[in-house]
Amino acid sequence: MDPIQGIKPAKDTTLAMMLAAQKRGLQVHYIRQQDLSVDSGKPLISSRPVTVYDDARHWYDLGEIESNEASHFDLILNRIDPPVDVGYLTASHLLSLAEQQGVLVSNRQQSVRDCNEKLFAVEFPDLCPPTLVSSSAEQIRSFHAEHHDIIIKPLDGMGGRSIFRVRKDGENIGVILELMTAQGQTAVMAQRYLPEIAQGDKRILLINGEPVAHGLARIPVKGEHRGNLAAGGSGEVRPLTERDLEICRRVGPTLKEKQLHFVGIDVIGESLTEINVTSPTCVREIDRATGSDIAGDYIEFLLGCLRGTGS
Incomplete structure (x- = not known):
């Protein structure tokens, strides 16, 4: 993940996933992009055990550094934010080596490298503007x-x-x-x-190709054409519309086939605009409004994959 000290804990989806994993008795380790290496074909990881808290002032405690082969881990989540630059691609290739050793890496790294978050949507031209x-x-x-x-x-x-x-x-x-x-x-x-942006750029989350029941409409501030929360937009949680579900039905099977387990698609009005595969967010906002446990559902799905019961 990106540096844990710099996240906004009340909003951070990666922290929600760590909390969900910890709640289920998993030992969670913190890994930065620069902590990955390879020696004679063996992917290596320097990590620190981490205890996380749902506390805006004190959300983590780190243990001592441990060095292990990647195969020491059962599951690795890659939640580094874009851009997908040389550093990102290098880390992704090293994580693919971990996949070859039997580690479950989510999302599947070859698919992340193949699916540029802007260009991927163009594979569904009739859904896009x-x-x-x-x-x-x-x-x-x-x-x-x-x-x-x-x-x-x-x-x-x-x-x-x-x-x-x-x-x-x-x-x-x-x-x-x-x-x-x-x-x-x-x-x-x-x-x-798309003038419908005034009503919001809706983020819809999918787990193994299946949509979460509510999305987060990110509404631009006056005079702004971007709804992104990072650009000052406000969030409004809404149930998915029939058109939203239709888009998910079209996109979902491809996500499942590519083992893109956790994805956020962006919909403005009736149109698909992006398919986000690196580090989709908005879990915390949707959970607070609806009482859902999206990160928990994601971790449960991955545990099913480890047990051989996931699909």
């Missing part, structure tokens, strides 16, 4: 001319960072494209702007 992925300013300008109001975003971002809206007048599109595409060297995603 009109979308273009390109590094060509000419193509993106043509897309804007067709749709008049568009969103441009990087393929490796999170939390609403570096997402630009270009309205009909096209103001600043030139400098935005220069910056975002690095003068035509880097592909970005352009999507038709």
Whole structure:
């Protein structure tokens, strides 16, 4: 996970998973990305036993550092936040070696590497708004001319960072494209702007391809086009609509096939916009509003996989 001292415990989904594992009698260890290594083909992990608390002022105690082969562990959750950069990919490959030794790593690392969180959604084009992925300013300008109001975003971002809206007048599109595409060297995603964002960008969580009953609609503050909580949006828990469920029915079997056990999809209005496979959040907000135990359900599913009863 990312540094435990820097999380926001009242909101942190990874902490919720650690609490759920601890509640079920599992010994939990804390591992940072830089704690993974490989020696002569053997993946090694430096870890620290951790005791966690549901306390906003004191949420963890760490034990002494232990060094073990990865096969010492039954289950490893990779909850590092994007970007999926060289450091992330290196750690992911080392975790794939752990998978080869029989460790259950969730989500499956090959699938995480294969499924860019922006591009994955494009595999379901009829569920998405009109979308273009390109590094060509000419193509993106043509897309804007067709749709008049568009969103441009990087393929490796999170939390609403570096997402630009270009309205009909096209103001600043030139400098935005220069910056975002690095003068035509880097592909970005352009999507038709969805005015339904005013009612919220809904995060829907799926465990083994099955949706949780409620999602979190992240509603932008006035004057903002991003609903992300990290960008100042507010959260409102809502039951899933029939359209939400239809999208889940389409996407769920692919998630299950790829062993993407815990995924967060983003839906604006009637449209799928992203499929988040690295470190989906919003568990704490949904649990508080509904009395659910999403992290507990996830850990129970993984325990079933370890026992050979998961599906």
